[in-house]
Amino acid sequence: MGRLRDWLYVQNTGGRLTTLLLFLPPALMIFTLFAILPIAESGLYSFYNWNGFVPLADGGRWVGLRNYEQILGHSVFHQAVWNTARIVIISMLIQLPLAMVLAMLIASKSAVNNVFRLIFFLPFILADVVAGLIWRFIYDGNYGLVAAITHLFGLEPFYPLADQSWAFNAILVVVVWKYFGYHMMIYIAGLQSVSDDLIEAAKLDGATPIQIALRIKLPLIWPAIRLSIFFSVIGALQFFEMAVPLVQSGGPGGSAHTIVTYLYEYGIVRSRVGFGSAVGVILFLVCVVFAFTYQRYVMASHK
Amino acid sequence: MQHIEQSSLVSRSAKWGLLLLTALFVLLPFWITVLGGFKTLGELRVAPLALPRTWDTTAYMDILLSPTTWRMMMNSLIITGFTVSIVLITASMLAFTFSHMKFAGRNYIYSYVILGMMFPGATAILPLFIKVRDLGLLDTYAGVILPQVAFGLAMSVLLFRTFFEQLPKDLFEAALVDGCSYGRFFWTIVMPLSQPILATVGVFILVQSWNNYIFPLIMLNDRAVYPWPLGLMEFRGQYGAEWNRILAYITVTIMPAVAFFLYAQKYIVAGLTGGAVKG
Numbered sequence: 055m056g057r058l059r060d061w062l063y064v065q066n067t068g069g070r071l072t073t074l075l076l077f078l079p080p081a082l083m084i085f086t087l088f089a090i091l092p093i094a095e096s097g098l099y100s101f102y103n104w105n106g107f108v109p110l111a112d113g114g115r116w117v118g119l120r121n122y123e124q125i126l127g128h129s130v131f132h133q134a135v136w137n138t139a140r141i142v143i144i145s146m147l148i149q150l151p152l153a154m155v156l157a158m159l160i161a162s163k164s165a166v167n168n169v170f171r172l173i174f175f176l177p178f179i180l181a182d183v184v185a186g187l188i189w190r191f192i193y194d195g196n197y198g199l200v201a202a203i204t205h206l207f208g209l210e211p212f213y214p215l216a217d218q219s220w221a222f223n224a225i226l227v228v229v230v231w232k233y234f235g236y237h238m239m240i241y242i243a244g245l246q247s248v249s250d251d252l253i254e255a256a257k258l259d260g261a262t263p264i265q266i267a268l269r270i271k272l273p274l275i276w277p278a279i280r281l282s283i284f285f286s287v288i289g290a291l292q293f294f295e296m297a298v299p300l301v302q303s304g305g306p307g308g309s310a311h312t313i314v315t316y317l318y319e320y321g322i323v324r325s326r327v328g329f330g331s332a333v334g335v336i337l338f339l340v341c342v343v344f345a346f347t348y349q350r351y352v353m354a355s356h357k
Numbered sequence: 358m359q360h361i362e363q364s365s366l367v368s369r370s371a372k373w374g375l376l377l378l379t380a381l382f383v384l385l386p387f388w389i390t391v392l393g394g395f396k397t398l399g400e401l402r403v404a405p406l407a408l409p410r411t412w413d414t415t416a417y418m419d420i421l422l423s424p425t426t427w428r429m430m431m432n433s434l435i436i437t438g439f440t441v442s443i444v445l446i447t448a449s450m451l452a453f454t455f456s457h458m459k460f461a462g463r464n465y466i467y468s469y470v471i472l473g474m475m476f477p478g479a480t481a482i483l484p485l486f487i488k489v490r491d492l493g494l495l496d497t498y499a500g501v502i503l504p505q506v507a508f509g510l511a512m513s514v515l516l517f518r519t520f521f522e523q524l525p526k527d528l529f530e531a532a533l534v535d536g537c538s539y540g541r542f543f544w545t546i547v548m549p550l551s552q553p554i555l556a557t558v559g560v561f562i563l564v565q566s567w568n569n570y571i572f573p574l575i576m577l578n579d580r581a582v583y584p585w586p587l588g589l590m591e592f593r594g595q596y597g598a599e600w601n602r603i604l605a606y607i608t609v610t611i612m613p614a615v616a617f618f619l620y621a622q623k624y625i626v627a628g629l630t631g632g633a634v635k636g
Contacts, residue, residue: 069538070458076540077454081447081510082466088507089473092481092488099484106487156379159372172622173380176387179618179625181568183586184611187593187603188386191393197402197600199389205403231383239630263368292477295570299590314479321483322575330483338480345475 093338100332105325114328121332130304130320131333134311137222141290141312144226145233150282153234157241158267171242174235182232182295189228190215190299221305228296233289237282244278245271280352287348291341294318313337394605401601416605426609428581429588433567436498436584440505440566441559444513447506448558449551452517453543457529467518473511478504479571486575500576501584505566513558520554521547560621560628567614585610 065071100121104114125131156174160167177185192198195213204212214220248271256266272279294314303319304311311319317337321330385406393401394416395409420426454460455467478485485504494500524547532542548555570586577583583591589610596602618625 068533068536068542069540073539073543074454074458074460077450077543078466081451081470081514084443084447084503084507085470085473085510088485088488088504089478089481089510090469092484093476095484095488096481106483152379155375159376170376170380171626172619173383175626176615176618177383178629179564179614180611181570181586181614183568183570183590184607187589187607188390191600191604192386192389194600196598197405199385199405201402202405231386235383236630239626243630288477292479294479298570299593314477317479317482322486327483327487334480334483338476341476341480342472 093334096331096334096338098331099328100335102328104327106327107325117328121329122336124329125332125336130308130311131316133308134304134313134316137310138290138293138312140222140226141229141293142287144230145286145290146283149230149234150237150279150286152230153237153282154241154272154279156234157238157245158271161242161245171239174238176235177232178236180232183299185228185232186296186299189224189231193224193300215301215310216306218306218309221301221310225297225300225310228300229293232296233286237286240278240282240285241275244275248274284348284353287344288341291337291344313340390604391608393601394608396601398599398601401604416602417609419602420606420609425580425588429583429585430613432498432582433584433586436501436505436573437563437566439498439502440509441562443502443506444509444562445555445559448510448513449517449548449555450543451510452514452521453547455514455518456521457542457547458539467514470511470514473508474515478508482571482575489576494576496577496579496582498582501569501572504572504576505569509562509565513562516558516561517551517554520551524550556624557628560624564614564625564629 062071099110099114101116101118102110102114103117103120104110107113156170160170180188193200193214195201195204195211195216200212200214204210214224252270252274253266256270261269290312292314293312297310297312297315301310303323304315313333314337317330317333320326321333389405392409393405395412395414396404397413400410451470455463489495489500489504492500494503528546529542532546537546568586569584570590573584573587577587580591589606592606593603
């Protein structure tokens with residue numbers, strides 16, 4: 055007893071044990087209960103056919119890997135994965151280059167540049183549902199901007215969101231509209247750490263502005279670029295809220311589904327807990343595999 | 358010489374052209390939305406871009422005078438207020454044990470928490486719903502707050518830990534020699550020095566929570582506890598094609614965010630991108 059007390063006394067110098075006992079549990083408990091346990095339970099539920107209204111032991115039917123087989127063989131799911139990939143592709147080809155060009159144009163500090171920065175960043179602070187709803191109006195073939203344009207040229211009313219080949223492209227425009235300013239700000243923060251001396255020296259050596267941008271600035275802000283690529287992929291993988299006001303049930307013929315809208319439509323709306331959980335597990339695996347490989351091979355590499 | 362001037366003229370007009378065109382692309386939807394709320398339906402149909410012929414404030418007044426609007430704003434305020442406070446307190450305490458204390462399994466626990474950064478809340482939404490339901494927390498603020506906290510913790514702990522580790526080590530050693538306990542050191546020395554990181558993390562969580570739609574959508578069924586994004590979608594469902602009302606409603610609901618952004622732009626940009634760049 056005496057020894058234990060002595061040991062505790064030493065261990066608790068400066069209130070060490072007390073502090074650990076008070077500081078560790080709150081965050082760890084909330085995190086475990088509401089983030090880790092649910093994803094672990096997704097793993098369990100995904101092997102069942104279950105509506106969630108009765109306890110799993112009574113109403114759940116073990117189906118093994120059937121849910122996974124169904125999902126991986128479902129053409130709507132293939133479309134959802136492809137659309138998720140399209141968000142990443144558009145991001146790489148249009149959004150990030152646009153953000154980079156704008157960042158270089160307005161990276162220096164001045165009042166005018168500051169106004170442009172504020173304007174470009176503004177859509178990012180909106181909720182995704184608001185961005186979606188505003189553009190839902192713009193795309194309305196009867197009222198919005200699209201209606202005004204078709205009216206002007208005397209064309210038939212056109213509803214891009216109801217058109218199978220246009221719906222998802224229309225959504226991609228909203229994605230760029232809302233997020234390019236965010237990536238631009240990441241690049242501006244990166245550009246501000248590039249030393250002015252370096253740029254001056256390059257100018258003295260006769261480098262043109264374009265050479266400076268491509269050969270000096272771009273390589274130096276690679277850390278900011280790889281970070282913004284990471285965020286745009288993670289953003290694409292969880293894309294959901296913006297789509298809700300724009301298209302219902304994945305748009306015309308399910309052509310505008312992404313992975314999470316697919317999960318919502320086939321898991322939550324139809325009360326298929328097992329099926330939805332299996333989609334969640336697939337999404338989880340994709341996220342973790344991507345995050346680990348990206349951290350290991352891109353983020354960890356020097357420069 | 359003239360050649361250089363010409364090319365700089367071309368590149369300068371290209372620069373301004375691109376900036377103005379992008380600004381137009383960004384601002385046009387805002388312009389249409391704010392003005393749309395002042396128009397009649399008929400006018401909205403023929404002239405979505407023009408200034409309203411008469412500034413009809415009925416739609417705006419209806420919304421501003423409706424108690425529902427204010428109740429929803431209040432609900433959002435409560436949910437966001439609790440989410441931000443709980444994240445700031447619990448994440449900073451946890452991060453402090455990682456940065457200033459040695460204990461068995463520290464690195465494992467840290468990796469465990471950081472795992473939370475790798476998957477979005479949507480992946481676990483169904484079991485999360487069942488858990489919240491079984492705890493009896495559906496249709497309560499707590500049913501939205503706790504999942505929001507859980508999915509905000511990882512990034513916050515990372516940011517706090519990075520900041521705490523940059524605090525001077527001498528400070529800590531001197532305090533311990535003077536017999537200051539860990540707890541007192543944290544509350545009286547570390548916290549007052551941490552205002553920049555508290556602001557960064559606070560803004561980051563605040564914006565996420567204020568704008569969050571998926572958790573309230575799943576957890577809340579009772580209109581009395583709806584935060585504003587759910588209220589907005591409900592309003593949209595109720596008024597269908599009365600776009601002038603819906604646009605007015607959008608304008609009213611984005612006002613707090615826009616005002617806060619203009620008022621605290623430095624902190625917001627730092628909170629939403631600085632955290633990213635440092636992390």
